Amino acid sequence: MKITNHIREKTITISLDGELDASSSVLLDEELSKPEIMLFSRILIDCENLNYISSAGLGVFISHLQRFEDAQIKLIFFNMQEKVRNVFEILGLDLLMTIVSTYDEAMTVANE
Amino acid sequence: MNNWITISCNKNNLKLVRDFVTDFLSPYALPDVLLNQITLAVDEITANVIIHSNKEDDSKFLKLTITPNGDCFLFEIADKGISFDRSEYKEPNVEKFIKEGKKGGVGFALVNRIMDKVEFTSRGSNNICRLYKRVK
Numbered sequence: 001m002k003i004t005n006h007i008r009e010k011t012i013t014i015s016l017d018g019e020l021d022a023s024s025s026v027l028l029d030e031e032l033s034k035p036e037i038m039l040f041s042r043i044l045i046d047c048e049n050l051n052y053i054s055s056a057g058l059g060v061f062i063s064h065l066q067r068f069e070d071a072q073i074k075l076i077f078f079n080m081q082e083k084v085r086n087v088f089e090i091l092g093l094d095l096l097m098t099i100v101s102t103y104d105e106a107m108t109v110a111n112e
Numbered sequence: 113m114n115n116w117i118t119i120s121c122n123k124n125n126l127k128l129v130r131d132f133v134t135d136f137l138s139p140y141a142l143p144d145v146l147l148n149q150i151t152l153a154v155d156e157i158t159a160n161v162i163i164h165s166n167k168e169d170d171s172k173f174l175k176l177t178i179t180p181n182g183d184c185f186l187f188e189i190a191d192k193g194i195s196f197d198r199s200e201y202k203e204p205n206v207e208k209f210i211k212e213g214k215k216g217g218v219g220f221a222l223v224n225r226i227m228d229k230v231e232f233t234s235r236g237s238n239n240i241c242r243l244y245k246r247v248k
Contacts (some may be wrong), residue, residue: 022159023123063215083148090116090225
């Protein structure tokens with residue numbers, strides 16, 4: 001799992017490259033636990049190169065979502081592969097989290 | 113190609129298991145989403161066996177065997193760790209998990225929703241989890 005950050009003003013875009021499983025999800029959890037993440041108003045997760053997600057990866061997002069919402073930080077997923085989106089859908093997480101198709105859509109939602 | 117793989121109980125070996133499942137099923141040309149679901153279900157059980165049943169002790173081993181039977185596949189995960197007590201399992205309330213910031217507890221729900229049948233048996237120190245999936 002490779003995690004790359006791109007920062008532009010109050011928006012951080014986190015690009016995930018690889019597979020998020022019980023082993024690699026620790027890295028993402030560390031990234032989202034950094035105190036400086038709370039300085040942003042939008043966290044965009046670029047899933048274009050995220051090829052796999054297990055419950056451990058979902059669990060990282062589940063465990064941080066409320067904290068972000070309480071701080072009025074928007075968490076938005078975009079560029080998600082169909083097979084990865086399907087895993088969110090199996091648990092109904094697509095209805096509880098914001099998942100859009102493209103970066104432009106993510107920015108539109110972020111600015112609402 | 114062998115229809116089984118043995119790995120030590122280390123989380124880093126989960127990728128080996130996923131690759132084995134994907135390679136074994138590749139001749140069947142399953143749709144991408146279905147192949148990913150099956151791989152995910154096997155990965156979830158394997159991760160549970162490694163983490164909870166065997167406490168990530170990589171001197172311990174588990175064996176995954178895949179048996180095709182017509183349009184159905186049987187996945188058997190065998191180990192000698194602490195057996196899984198299904199009676200203690202409760203379907204997760206994901207909205208509640210979000211509110212509580214809970215990190216774990218949705219893996220078995222994925223397995224239940226993906227597979228057609230899930231069985232656990234234990235005899236002495238031998239545990240077997242059997243996952244059944246019809247693909248047509």
